[in-house]
Structure formats: structure tokens, C-alpha cells
Amino acid sequence: MQNLHLITSLLQTNKDFMNILAIETSCDEASASVVQNGRKILSNVISSQIHIHAKYGGVVPELASRHHLENINFVVAEALAKARLRINDIDTLAVTQGPGLVGSLLAGIMAAKTLSLIYRLPLLPINHIEGHIYANFLEHRIKPPFLALVISGGHTELVIQRDHTHYKILGRTRDDAVGEAYDKVAKLLDLGYPGGPVIDKLAKKGDPQYIKFPRPYLTGSYDFSFSGLKTSVVNYVSKHPASSVQHLADVVASFQQAVIEVLVNKTIQTALKLKMKKIVLAGGVAANSALRGLFTDKIRKTGITLYYPSPVLCTDNAAMIGCAAYYRLKNKKLEYNQKMLTFKAAPNLQL
Numbered sequence: 001m002q003n004l005h006l007i008t009s010l011l012q013t014n015k016d017f018m019n020i021l022a023i024e025t026s027c028d029e030a031s032a033s034v035v036q037n038g039r040k041i042l043s044n045v046i047s048s049q050i051h052i053h054a055k056y057g058g059v060v061p062e063l064a065s066r067h068h069l070e071n072i073n074f075v076v077a078e079a080l081a082k083a084r085l086r087i088n089d090i091d092t093l094a095v096t097q098g099p100g101l102v103g104s105l106l107a108g109i110m111a112a113k114t115l116s117l118i119y120r121l122p123l124l125p126i127n128h129i130e131g132h133i134y135a136n137f138l139e140h141r142i143k144p145p146f147l148a149l150v151i152s153g154g155h156t157e158l159v160i161q162r163d164h165t166h167y168k169i170l171g172r173t174r175d176d177a178v179g180e181a182y183d184k185v186a187k188l189l190d191l192g193y194p195g196g197p198v199i200d201k202l203a204k205k206g207d208p209q210y211i212k213f214p215r216p217y218l219t220g221s222y223d224f225s226f227s228g229l230k231t232s233v234v235n236y237v238s239k240h241p242a243s244s245v246q247h248l249a250d251v252v253a254s255f256q257q258a259v260i261e262v263l264v265n266k267t268i269q270t271a272l273k274l275k276m277k278k279i280v281l282a283g284g285v286a287a288n289s290a291l292r293g294l295f296t297d298k299i300r301k302t303g304i305t306l307y308y309p310s311p312v313l314c315t316d317n318a319a320m321i322g323c324a325a326y327y328r329l330k331n332k333k334l335e336y337n338q339k340m341l342t343f344k345a346a347p348n349l350q351l
């Protein structure tokens with residue numbers, strides 16, 4: 001009787017746990033993570049390929065997918081080992097469906113579909129940008145509605161999230177994504193790849209007012225544009241080659257100041273106009289220290305609360321995919337079904 005009671009209570013406890021094994025390979029990081037109940041990261045293994053692509057100044061898609069194929073099994077095994085779980089302890093699988101590089105996406109999707117088929121585990125395809133937004137839910141207790149600023153290597157978007165599945169894109173970049181602008185400016189100045197973290201660090205030593213680069217506000221629209229600003233940096237460097245070397249930190253600090261002023265002012269003005277009480281930052285550029293600082297300063301006295309993830313959760317990782325999957329599923333138990341395996345990689349998937 002006592003044993004029976006013990007077994008029943010164990011079953012009840014187990015029922016409270018939802019372990020999601022998530023896989024993310026949309027670009028040049030292969031990542032696998034086990035997330036428990038949507039918020040507790042049991043493991044988050046990220047295998048970066050930066051050393052492979054750095055010499056080319058950007059991601060080479062063919063190399064990225066080839067390395068994902070070689071790596072993904074080890075990354076998944078390590079994620080399970082670090083979580084101290086076996087595949088039998090996993091309730092649901094999640095994988096990034098898109099947007100991203102098609103070859104890279106396919107590597108993660110094929111790994112997830114194979115696990116799903118062999119172990120009869122339900123599999124949920126997840127939007128990578130939704131994942132970036134949900135990185136915030138891993139560390140903060142947030143409830144929609146909120147205004148999200150998605151700033152990454154391929155996206156710059158102002159999004160209203162009304163509830164856990166409804167998004168409205170208010171505006172997006174008309175040309176370069178903000179992370180792309182950082183990477184291109186860093187390449188121009190021979191600072192290495194990826195450019196964002198290098199510029200972030202170097203700009204701390206520079207004068208952000210040294211050059212008054214243009215602030216592309218596109219007044220009257222929620223859209224962004226960063227290619228003109230990037231061209232202004234190109235023009236400055238070609239006209240002042242000596243000063244660009246001597247005052248390198250000032251040049252990057254001035255470029256960064258123009259970028260962050262536009263992002264911060266435009267986002268806060270939009271939130272005030274639409275009476276949104278919460279702003280959520282998402283994507284790799286959300287790791288930028290100057291951006292976080294300016295947002296924190298300017299948001300004071302507005303009554304708006306600002307959220308952003310820890311730097312490691314801003315860039316690509318599978319924990320954010322597991323978290324997004326949990327909130328998609330919440331209160332619904334997904335059952336395995338072979339039809340789940342028919343979805344395809346979607347390189348241009350929209351929110």
C-alpha cells in the first residue's frame with residue numbers, strides 16, 4: 001500500500017514536468033537544449049562555427065551546413081548528458097523551421113525528425129524569430145501584450161505581440177538588418193567577424209560624438225533603414241583614411257551612437273503612441289551594452305518596463321526554441337503522429 005502510494009505520488013510529480021529537447025541550426029551555430037517547464041534550462045549546448053567563417057568575413061552557407069551535419073549528433077548527445085537525462089525522459093522535441101539558411105535548417109530538421117521517428121516523440125516546428133523573443137521568457141516573468149524590438153543579423157522589426165501566438169509586424173528594415181550593418185562596418189574597418197561584439201567593446205574607448213553620422217528615423221513610418229548610415233561610414237573612411245586609423249574607436253563609437261539612438265528613440269516613441277507598457281528586446285544586437293544603457297536611461301519616467309535576455313541568450317541558441325515551443329503547447333499534450341514529420345524547412349518564414 002505504501003509502495004503504491006509512493007508510485008502514485010511519483011507519477012503525479014512527473015506529470016508536472018515537461019521536458020522539451022530543442023534543436024537550433026538556422027545559421028552558423030548548432031545548438032541543442034533541454035528546457036523544463038518552459039523556463040528551467042537544464043542544458044544549452046552551443047557549438048559555434050565563428051572560427052570557420054571569420055576568415056571569410058561572414059557566414060559561408062555551404063560550410064555551415066556541412067559542419068552542422070558533422071556536429072549535430074554530438075551536440076544533441078551533450079545536451080542530454082548535461083541535463084542528466086536520457087531520450088526517454090523527453091516529452092516533446094522542437095526544432096527551428098525558419099527563417100535561416102536552407103542547408104543549415106535542414107541539418108537540424110533532419111536530426112529532429114529522425115529522433116521523432118525512432119523514439120515516437122512529438123515534434124514541433126518553431127519560428128526562429130519567435131524563439132528570439134521567447135529568450136526573454138526564460139529569465140523574466142512577462143505577459144503579453146508587449147512591443148518587441150527584434151534586432152539580429154537578418155532582422156530589424158518592431159512587433160506587437162498580443163498573446164502567445166499572435167504577432168503584428170509594425171515595421172521592418174527596408175535594407176540592411178542592424179546586425180548586418182554592424183558586421184559590414186566591422187569588415188570595412190578590418191575588425192573581424194562577427195562585428196557586433198568587437199564594435200561594442202571598442203566603442204567603449206571612443207567618443208560617440210566625434211562624427212555626427214546621419215540618424216535615419218524614417219519619420220511617419222515604423223520601418224528602419226541602415227544602409228545609408230553604413231555608406232556614410234564608408235565615405236568617411238575613404239575621405240579620412242589616416243583619421244579612421246588614428247581615431248578608430250571614435251569612428252565606431254559614432255557609428256554605434258547613430259544606430260542606438262534611432263533604435264531606442266523610435267521604439268520608445270512607438271510604445272508611447274500605442275500605449276504599450278512593456279518593451280522586449282530580442283536578437284543578437286540586444287546584447288549590445290550601449291544600447292541597453294541608452295534604453296534604460298531613456299525609459300525612466302515613461303512608465304514602460306524594459307526586458308532583455310542575458311547576452312548568451314540574445315544570440316542563437318536552442319533554449320529559446322524550447323521555451324517558445326513550451327508556450328505554444330501550454331496546457332496541451334502533443335501526441336506523436338507521423339504527419340508531424342511532413343513540415344519543410346522555410347528559409348523565409350514570417351512571424
Ligand SMILES: Nc1ncnc2c1ncn2[C@@H]1O[C@H](COP(=O)(O)OP(=O)(O)OP(=O)(O)O)[C@@H](O)[C@H]1O
Binds near residue numbers: 154195285316
Ligand atoms: N554586443 C553586440 N553588439 C552589437 N551587435 C551584436 C552584439 N553581439 C552580437 N551582435 C550581432 O548580432 C548578430 C547575430 O545575432 P543573431 O544570432 O540573432 O542573428 P542571426 O541568427 O544571424 O540572424 P536572424 O536571427 O535574423 O536569423 C550579428 O550581426 C552580430 O554582429
Ligand SMILES: [Mg+2]
Binds near residue numbers: 316
Ligand atoms: Mg538569430
